[in-house]
Amino acid sequence: MLEKLKDAYHFIFEDELLNEINTSGQLKEFKAGEMIIDFGDYLKSMPLLLEGAIKVLREDSDGDELLLYFLERGDTCAMTLSCCLGTTKSEIRAVAERDTTLIMIPIEKMEDWTAQYKSWRNFVFESYHTRLTEMLDTIDTIAFLNMDERIMKYLQDKAKINQDEVVSSTHQQIAYDLHTSRVVVSRILKKLEIEGKIKLNRNQIEVLDL
Amino acid sequence: MLEKLKDAYHFIFEDELLNEINTSGQLKEFKAGEMIIDFGDYLKSMPLLLEGAIKVLREDSDGDELLLYFLERGDTCAMTLSCCLGTTKSEIRAVAERDTTLIMIPIEKMEDWTAQYKSWRNFVFESYHTRLTEMLDTIDTIAFLNMDERIMKYLQDKAKINQDEVVSSTHQQIAYDLHTSRVVVSRILKKLEIEGKIKLNRNQIEVLDL
DNA sequence: AAATCTTTGTAACACAAGTTACGGTACGCT
């Protein structure tokens, strides 16, 4: 574990802190598709992402979903972060986008480290900052783009996150993430294919325009 | 200034810190409608809200606006906060919603206080948390509500922020904030009036259903 | 009061996106 940890975080944290994380953190693995956090969960530990990718979702009262953003190595879930501190319920759902390993840090440690390590404080602030920026981007996408553009952006993001220009999703799954209907997705995907931006196959979409 | 400061923040900060804020902070006043921060501004100080209210906007590449949220007494602009730390440009515009007084804190102080005062750290974390929550709410509103509901929510929020059930805005101003057109706003407002939820007058909308 | 400007109301139309419906095609299973 220490190796993976150093691999991902040695730029950010000093050795002493890395060792602390190593001793008090707990390694957890999730298979692609597994749920990591659900709405309303109380969190007693904070996740640091070592490998893989996580997608973070929002849900409304009718159970309709909406993708917020993806998390990659080196990220932490800032929403979780603030939930930990406030011991409030989770406002989001987190699902493993692909096989993922993360370190769970007990929240008791967090306050100590915040007081003690400047690098930890910077990391926490940095995380909040990137998360806020990501949220702004999400808002821009929903508010200012039409569905064609949103789908294209979604595919590009997903290709990037999975480091694979072939996105393995059904039209229905995309529809859930973007809070629209399957028919709309199919229609627009076909249009994008005709425009030469993607190539369609069963369960697979090749993104040509990255 | 110290009085106002204590008035708004004595629950949160210890006396020592309040005194520090008092000596290094600078009082600023803005009239309703004045711009406080614009897109791309570099920030060399962080605002603490003493009195009044601020509205925070986002803008897309075409210059179209969208209201993100309102700030009240005791709030700070978490976007600004993270801009300060990263010394990056402002991603948002902040406009005085009504006459507003705030304290500008030089960013150099912030790091000292973060290391030194637990109450300051808590305040910063708390601010990030409420801001993220607010952003989630904004996303919910845009993604899951239709325009009727968005307008109603907007009016209720605005009435609350200004502590006045009469909202003094033109239809055009509302249209800008919600990123839609004046005609749409007029149409829906008329409908809401017929439903008995509001009462329309020139430049004024009385919110009956708070 | 006349002229002008701002704000609001309303109709008629355009268009993107959501819905319903149904057929076809690939895949897995027995």
Added chain:
DNA sequence: AGCGTACCGTAACTTGTGTTACAAAGATTT
């Protein structure tokens, strides 16, 4: 091979929202 299921394509229609156009009502200036 035959059957059932999941996935995809497409047409026809509805709905919500944006657009254009114009007129009327207040407010402001001259």
